[in-house]
Amino acid sequence: MKLAKRTEKTSHSGLDEIFAASKPGMISFAGGYPDSKLFPRVEIEQAFSHTFQSAPATLLQYNSSKGYLPLREKLATRMRNDGINTTTESVMLTQGAQQGIDLAARLLLNRGDGMVVEAPTYLGALAAFDVYEPNYYEVHMEADGMNIDELQKVLMKHEVKMIYTVPDFQNPTGTVMSLEKRKALVQLANIYDVVILEDGPYRNLRYTGEPLPPIKHFDTEGRVIFLGSFSKILAPSLRLGWLTASPELFDGLVALKGGSDVETSNLMMSSVDGYLAENDLDAHIKEVKATYQHRKDLMVSALKKHLPSEVHFNNPEGGFFLWLTMPQGFDSTRFLQESLIPNSNVSFVPSANLVPSKQLKNAARLNFTNVNDQDIETGVEMLGQQLKLALQSKPIRKTATR
Amino acid sequence: MKLAKRTEKTSHSGLDEIFAASKPGMISFAGGYPDSKLFPRVEIEQAFSHTFQSAPATLLQYNSSKGYLPLREKLATRMRNDGINTTTESVMLTQGAQQGIDLAARLLLNRGDGMVVEAPTYLGALAAFDVYEPNYYEVHMEADGMNIDELQKVLMKHEVKMIYTVPDFQNPTGTVMSLEKRKALVQLANIYDVVILEDGPYRNLRYTGEPLPPIKHFDTEGRVIFLGSFSKILAPSLRLGWLTASPELFDGLVALKGGSDVETSNLMMSSVDGYLAENDLDAHIKEVKATYQHRKDLMVSALKKHLPSEVHFNNPEGGFFLWLTMPQGFDSTRFLQESLIPNSNVSFVPSANLVPSKQLKNAARLNFTNVNDQDIETGVEMLGQQLKLALQSKPIRKTATR
Structure with a gap:
């Protein structure tokens, strides 16, 4: 049975393979979920x-x-x-x-x-x-x-x-x-x-x-x-x-x-x-925003504290995500698979998956809306440790620049 | 702004135009709806x-x-x-x-x-x-x-x-x-x-x-x-x-x-x-089936009574629809638009819309699940009257065979 040509691309976002090694209790900055505790159930x-x-x-x-x-x-x-x-x-x-x-x-x-x-x-x-x-x-x-x-x-x-x-x-x-x-x-x-x-x-x-x-x-x-x-x-x-x-x-x-x-x-x-x-949807949104802003601020503080100076990040005025930029030549997919997940059980979304050409390799998306305060602190600290190690390690940089 | 080629077909089922002349109170055999009174709300x-x-x-x-x-x-x-x-x-x-x-x-x-x-x-x-x-x-x-x-x-x-x-x-x-x-x-x-x-x-x-x-x-x-x-x-x-x-x-x-x-x-x-x-879904389905079978039987009886002998129909063992077949050369779309809707305010789905080539012109789909007993009787009687008139009238047959 031959499938349509379009399926060659759509069946493989590539993320499933990357997260296959995830263990229970992972601190995930990879998601894009709102916090279910905030839903007006x-x-x-x-x-x-x-x-x-x-x-x-x-x-x-x-x-x-x-x-x-x-x-x-x-x-x-x-x-x-x-x-x-x-x-x-x-x-x-x-x-x-x-x-x-x-x-x-x-x-x-x-x-x-x-x-x-x-x-x-x-x-x-x-x-x-x-x-x-x-x-x-x-x-x-x-x-x-x-x-x-x-x-x-x-x-x-x-x-x-x-x-x-x-x-x-x-x-x-x-x-x-x-x-x-x-x-x-x-x-x-x-x-x-x-x-x-x-x-x-x-x-x-x-x-x-x-x-x-x-x-x-x-x-x-x-x-x-x-x-x-x-x-x-x-x-x-x-x-x-x-x-x-x-x-x-x-x-x-x-x-x-x-x-x-x-x-x-x-x-x-x-x-x-x-x-x-x-109900007043805007009043509900105001409550939701207070929580997400708190988490975003917490993540930004933790990043300032724990990330090596070569890694840059922004401080967005809203939304669900912030963006990490590592030095040119850094391969965030390899870093995630070989260091961050196996050593720290922490995750993010690597940038290569977020462009059709896959040719943006040195960045990553972090989500802050569905992670609690403690996990933000701990996860960012471990991320910082692993980044410092990786930025000193030749293989991750070398392979990435080939 | 140029749309994709696929929209040339998909924007036009043709049914909207046909039913544009519908008046309130229409007896519709054209739908494909279940009866909302039977929903286990x-x-x-x-x-x-x-x-x-x-x-x-x-x-x-x-x-x-x-x-x-x-x-x-x-x-x-x-x-x-x-x-x-x-x-x-x-x-x-x-x-x-x-x-x-x-x-x-x-x-x-x-x-x-x-x-x-x-x-x-x-x-x-x-x-x-x-x-x-x-x-x-x-x-x-x-x-x-x-x-x-x-x-x-x-x-x-x-x-x-x-x-x-x-x-x-x-x-x-x-x-x-x-x-x-x-x-x-x-x-x-x-x-x-x-x-x-x-x-x-x-x-x-x-x-x-x-x-x-x-x-x-x-x-x-x-x-x-x-x-x-x-x-x-x-x-x-x-x-x-x-x-x-x-x-x-x-x-x-x-x-x-x-x-x-x-x-x-x-x-x-x-x-x-x-x-x-x-709940017992199958028990619910049994109740639904009793009503739909009754309506189907009623429609079949009415069709037997009111339709001219040149028009054939089946007596399905289930489902939502039965099928009318008029003599070769009959144009059911024209009949619907020019006779059945304007003269009787009764409708069905003409067969031409139900084949990609539009080249099946002499048949029609009748729905019996979402029509009450009285409307089945009245609607089929009017359908029979209009069919008899149309089968005697040259224009509808002639144009259709061109």
Whole structure:
């Protein structure tokens, strides 16, 4: 039985093999999970209970590919309050933002089409894009978002259909794209007729500093698809995300959703709509942010204390991750497999997995949202020890620079 | 903004335009819905409530692309009791069986690959397959399932990757594939190295006669992917289906599910698992079947009474649909749009939409599960009147034979 060509890539993120040696009790900075202790479980339970008691008989029936209308209204309002010019008619519910990524790629990408991703970028987005076999162009991340000069050069030279970006507290670097770059990105997209896929799952999780408008705010030609998600601000197992797009793109996305899984659960959408009606989501987000900010600050302090001076890291203003950069020539995958996991039972996500070319080897993503205070202290201390040892050891550096 | 080529097909099922003229109060035989009055809403509500009360803190967290383990165990047991040789390790939960169709196509189909569908077939499956741009071969349906001689000729002449079939109470014809054809189908698949996608959403809804083993029962080489669904036997808005496949295919399906929507809702899977633990699903199915059988019998009686003798219909032993066949040259799409909807406010699904080539024009699908007794009587009587008028009228027949 011959599989489709697309499966050659998508079956192997490579992470399973790397973590095969994990032992119980690992201190994992590798995850991307919110902390389950922060989920408003009682309120969500109540919302389900109220929904079962008050919703019409059609609660458990098929509904619509676009989703439950009152929830679409609430999301349209939330997005408008956030600077996005949208209407209920342009909002669709998805199975998490992940499905939005898949549907956007499905709408736009023929095999071999050009597509720009940030380097590094979100691993799961690559898993979705790989299915449509695009031709990737990597644009490097800087402290204020992707390198716009590099992007312009790519767009001048190559035909590109879509640019994928996580402008707020990027996965994996934690970076925020600057206001100037947001505007420049839209201008370039207009000039070169490109669609921007703006993925915003961390957007509401700003711990310090002032929020910037979404890229979609600057969209004058209906070429930005914005993706939102309840996974990081409410709970992942609701599997609820949403998207908004101009009519030119929206109708196709809805049709593709129908063929993909018919629709999202009406029971789930109705109950989350009930949660939003009965509770103050923003007050809940505020509580969540306090905990995550504390952990982020703790991790930054520990990194300052324990990391060798050749290793750099950032102090993100929000989100789930921060980014370690080791000296050129360092191989973070080898370090993880040969030193960090076996010697310390500590883990992170190595950078090579986060670019299509696998050619970014000296960095790593650290998650701070789902690790307790003690593990942050202990894990970072052990990470520092292992890094110091590895940076003195020739093999890890030598092999990496071959 | 240029969309992907695949969207040229998938955006247009053609049904929206046909039903644009619908008026309120339509008697619809066009749907494919179960009756929402039969959903065990109280029991499902209890299952959610018990799950919220007893499940661990990880209930609302990310879980796994394969799905909630206890539910996978129960489904493996159900399938084994139904003659499928499978294990828990080979079962994955999906967003309805629709996602199973999408994932199987995603796993196997390169653009231009050969794929066999029954003619007619399930409209939503075509919407899923279209995305991967296969080269369709249509094999005609007979009273005992697809024409195996025709299938063999196709397989001899063309390279085919996958055969899609709904062997039990087929959507749209209501047909059951015979035992002989099930065995022959697997033999041909073995000879020509083809994967069979067996879609079984109606399998548990047999009203009369003896069940036949699933096609997967005869699978000796791990080339049958079996799809199941809770949508028709429990409730659609749970959005829960499942699949089982041999390890050779299963691992790829799981990886593709990850890129598609990460995973299915752990809350949903845990609650449905709770429902199955606390209730007798088969007893519930028995109740549902009694109602649907009654409606099917009523529709068959009404068709016998009201339809002109040139129109043929079957009396299926289960499922959701029966199949009308008008004389050659009759155009059921035109009849629906120009006579049945405007004159009677009654609807069905015309056959042209149910084959990739659109070249099956003289038939129609009737649903009986979500229509009440009175509407069945009235709707079929009006359908008979309109058919009699149309069969006397030249334009509808003439244009159709051009």
